[in-house]
Amino acid sequence: MGNEACAACRPDLMVRLASETDAAYLGEGIYESTAVVQTRSQPAYPGLPAQFRVLLKNAGDQPDRFLLTGPGSGSAVTVSYLDGTGADQSAALSGAGYLTAALAPGESLVLLVRVSPIAFTLGASYRVAVTALSIGDPLAVDQAKTETVACVQTPAVTISAPSDGSGAPGTLVSYPYTVTNVGNGDNAFALSVTMGSGWRGELFADDGAGGGIAGDGIRQPGETNACLGTGSLAPGSSYRFFLAVTVPDTGADGARGESLLAASGNGASGTDQVNTTAVAPVVVLSEGVRNLTRGGIFAAGADAVPGDLLQYRMAVTNGGSVPATAVTIDSPIPAGLSVAPDSLLLSLASTGEGAPCAAAECGLARIAEGSVVAQLGTGATASTGGALPPGKTIYLFFKAQVQ
Template identity: 80%
Template sequence: MRLVTSNKFPDTYNPLIQQLAQLCCVLFFLLFMGKGAFAASRPDLMVRLASETDAAYLGEGIYEGTASVQSRSQPAYPGLAAQFRVQVKNAGDQPDRFLLTGPGSGAAVTVGYLDAGGVDRTADLSGGGYLSASLALGESLSLLVRVSPVSFTPGASHRVAVTAVSIGDPLAVDQVKTETVACVETAAVIVSAPPDGTGSPGTVVNYPYTVTNVGNGDNAFSLSVTMGSGWRGELFADDGAGGGIAGDGVRQAGEINGSAGTGSLAPGASYRFFLAVTVPETGSDGARGESTVAASGTGASGTDQVNTTLLSAVVLLSEGVRNLTRGGIFAASADAVPGDLLQYRMAVTNGGSAPATSVSIDSPIPPGLVVAPDSLLLSLAPTGEGAPCAAAQCGQARIGEGGVIAQLGEGATSAAGGILAPGRTIYLYFKAQVQ
């Protein structure tokens, strides 16, 4: 038997065809892998304003050799530079170092670069470049870019571009740009607005205030307060005198130094003080005093109005009587003949907005009546029936020399009245027979 083979292709070997096939396989593999196959080195520059959080960074995942999208703007004022934060992140797939470059100062603008530790890197960036430490995958570092126009021509724009180049691959480049617009000096101030308060007659209500210079230049502000008729207001420094903590917004006993002004405040700086309002000794419950606090400086002023409400107790006494023998309801008076049994009711109510203290009753018994023994009753119910109120809650009562004596309210004793909360009513009952 003879084995016969057949081959359609020629027996000759062509190395060029094999190389082309291998090249096609490589190209197919790179195409299949996509951009990741070329991302061995990749700097990712981002930019935000220095006053913003990291969440505001612009440019993550965007790679521009000449920044157009990755650009942020901020105004600058005399004495107040524009400040930006630039971050470079290793977006490649292996550890890498990056060379950061940027323009230096010139005739029109002063530019400075500080690293995260506060070290001045200006000479490096504007010279041969600032070389970062080796950054692991996803690791980043940041620089503070400070730009201040030398001459302030309103509207003049100054652009500063920062570029990052991969040491692993010099063709891997990214760039961000900052734009600083020169503006003239602006004066502005903010006066805080504490909530309205309340106080009892003769008490002092303290309001913590903060004055903030939100202009772009130093400024000093005078302070004043205008009060409504019959009310008194004074300004005191929140200086921590007498063992307190300065600027904590809580007035201590030793903080008694008057405050007429803030002194010079740099842009963004604040001054804290108190408005102390003395509530009038006499006044009706619910009376209101208006206080206007003003801060006035060069080219800027601000005000705030706060209202203080007087809270006082208003104790009301109402009396009623009913004829138990004949039946009837409590009224201002009741028809009766000798032998009838009457029940008297005294209602003591705090109709004010503040707790009433030392509440007591000393009321004579009408002539011609004999009080029934053990008929005294303190209650929270208006019906004259039911269980008595506990002494700790309502107080205590007794029959004295020709009258009813009661010490009412929470915490009352046999010698002194207690506290009656706003809106609370205590009823005192006793029975008497007509002679």
């Protein structure tokens, strides 16, 4: 009767990498006194040990306790075993064994097995086997094995590459950056930026200062803490910051500044170049006149005698990259001319004929104290000029008779 009861005792060991999910456990329902199938391998690097999860399950049909044993540390490798609470059970496992509490059928516990090679002989392999022995039945045993391969450290870093940007003269353009340690050991990276002549670039931490969210890639007004480096980054860890480029006050439309960002660490470095373009309105006024009495086309000048009727044309064009604002004209009327006030015309056509352009789009014009005065563009009022989009031309015409 006793032997039949003992036959129901069964430890079931499973193993996976610590970085994997529980779905990756290997060895469920496999019972090996010397692990062959239920073995997992992982590389280890200086400062980065191999880590495994070993799960012990009571696969029997009655409560049972189990004795766990495993090899200890040696001159070439350090082995540690941490239970589910984080307590170190290394001395027990490598000694007389670690006796678990009673586990109900189907109940389980987990050990973290950490293997750290001391002498990094390239390709050296260290095998750590954990054995579980049933207290209810000393013949019921299972084993899971880990294999750690020593590898050399490989430093590497990546730098994100934000898109090029633009800004008006005197403004600040911010670029979010991320530096990631993609090597297999801890590393710290110094940060620097090299700018073109006349341009200024500064580095600020994406730390959420002033009420922002740290690491969100959106610079807040309070994020003004300068940064010169990432600090120590574990493998896979990142550091986020901003490159803030000031567009020169004298930057002409289309002027470009190149910024070279560099991250330099132990054995690894990287760069990224981002370009900032100055964008500004470029308002150009060109004038022409034609003799309506004698006929002719608009030109820089026109022959005329007293009594001739002339038509003047002023073309206002925004040749820049951004809208011009507060666009106005205040041009004295040439001496010897009598202007017909009702001849004022704002138009989008260069011919000087046809229906006038609506005030909401082109603005307003008048004769005032011997001058032609106009507030031009969208949103213009009787006292304030409006906006003129890039590439748009508004024409102002008026007729005058030569005295």
